[in-house]
Amino acid sequence: MFTKILIANRGEIACRIARTARRLGIKTVAVYSTADARAEHVKVCDEAYWIGEAAATESYLRGDKILEIAHITGAQAIHPGYGFLSENAEFAEACQAAGVVFIGPPTSAIIAMGLKSESKRLMANAQVPLVPGYHGADQSPELLREQSQAIGYPQLIKASAGGGGKGMRIVQSLDEFDAALAAAKREAIASFGNDAVLIERYLVNPRHIELQVFADTQGNVVHLFERDCSIQRRHQKVMEEAPAPHMKPALRHAMGQAAINAAKAIAYVGAGTVEFLLDQSGEFFFMEMNTRLQVEHPVTEMISGQDLVEWQLRVANGEPLPLTQEQLKINGHAFEVRIYAETPEHDFLPSTGTVQVLITPDTNHSVRIDTGIRAGDEVSLFYDPMLAKLIVWGADRTQALQRLQAALSHYYMGGLNTNLAFLGQLARNPDFVAGSVHTGFIEQHRAELFPAPSTPPDEVMAAAVVRELAHRQTLSSQTQSQTLDPHSPWALADAWWVNQLPIDTFTFQIGEALYPMQGVKRSEAYYVQLATGEKLLRGECIGGDEWQIVLGQKTYRIRIVPVESAWLVFWEGRVWQLHVYDPLQAVNEHTIPSGGLTAPMPGVVLELLVKVGDPVKAGTALVIMVAMKMEHTITSPQDGSVQAIYFQVGDQVKEGDTLLSLE
Known part of the structure; x- marks a missing residue:
């Protein structure tokens, strides 16, 4: 068996490979980019070497650099994980030439399956059933258009060299074909360096x-x-x-x-x-x-x-x-859910930010978490948005699903958008529970999986009130202790008024919505006005960020975590972020100029399709962005003309940045 291997990957898969290698007594070598200098996979391996800047083309796709590090460290084999160089035939050949074992299939197999058109031909010869379609080498737009008409609609244009949904477009009619073909080819060349496509019946x-x-x-x-x-x-x-x-x-x-x-x-x-x-x-x-x-x-x-x-x-x-x-x-039966940094309700657009809070369910023989993310890690736009995988096992599908639902209800991340709440909705969906699954499931069940925004439940608001009141009491005590006369009633800095009830008043902000709150202290409890009426409220910290709350006749436990000027409240698989609204500082730093179009996600401007002065119609494609391996086209919401363009091709933009303005 090998004594040392190099893991030519990052994140959760690098950590997972290292775990098995350690169990087998095999030493591991990690490689990392500038963006991953503090990443978990760097820490879990025996050695780690910087390989380049953040962009994958300058780091994890540098096969020559990886082989150089393998030679320096004496690694006998390279495990490519998945993505990056895992299906790169040239890299596999380079490993063989360098005398390093490529932990993967022969180069001939990678080449045969790497091009979907060639793989279809081979499978037809092996009598493996194929979807009717065009898999030929002739990629002239005229022929592809002819084949499109012959196959019929709906159909799927698919990058021949790729996978993972990149370079794919569904075409419903001939009118859509040219634009879909151009987009699929553009995404294919960006992701795989090859713009060949195939067309199949959808x-x-x-x-x-x-x-x-x-x-x-x-x-x-x-x-x-x-x-x-x-x-x-x-x-x-x-x-x-x-x-x-x-x-x-x-x-x-x-x-x-x-x-x-x-x-x-x-x-x-x-x-x-x-x-x-x-x-x-x-x-x-x-x-x-x-x-x-x-x-x-x-x-x-x-x-x-x-x-x-x-x-x-x-x-x-x-x-x-x-x-x-x-x-x-x-x-038995097992489920895996992929936890992504993304915003499901906004077409699953990727999200970036810092993982400020990370609370995971306990792991055991039936609950497993594969991850390369820890609290405090920065999620950048350079790599895939998958953060972790939650895997559960049960003696049968029913038990496994119950364990999945329970584990998701105890899995929390704060500081950036994730799909955890969406996964919880999915795992509880009646049709999913019944096993009635298909590739159009999410779209078919959109109404149930993406419920309309709702008022936070009383349990969440009550927890935030308790935590804010406790925080104010702490600040009041600190202020009192620092005055010249700490026994003076004027030093308390609390809600006391002359001849008035001591009403604590403040406002929570969730998104754009404001929730004015009022609470009156009586004995050791507060009477708080919630959406459902006045309720008796008390609470105490029972360890860390976990609190026990008494709300009327109900007692429950809940997690409340401070993040900058907000409280993150974790409840029933969802995280609520409640900012304490300060009207004196309520200035929106991201005010959009009238008629402006903003970036829906952080990313890079891939292509500008218009210039200043161009007239546009509603639905006209204006800008193409790319982030976390995903391309997104921004279209005009109405007729007008381009007044200004604020970024150029290659520029990095933040979510909410104004890209251009229309008149």
């Missing part, structure tokens, strides 16, 4: 089922069962489970055999994933093969009892597969 609301395959150098190939990855946004997975719900044994066998045939067709070695679309009719079609470990591999580990990274290391070391197909069994 299956309406299919299920996304993938098979984990493994092969060794002795010719053995097995599958470790299926995963259902149907819950997606922007063609990217949000939640995965294994095994797939309502999967019949005959269909599992057929898909498993097709996956093994696919791996054998390209003489595969190592971990791979064969992805299928399962139509509502029960037919399944090959979609693509990922020649690497997948983000969702932990659910397979949970139901199989196997460590897939250990399998990778052993296969790369020339050892046979640890188990045969007959020895592999499904045990």
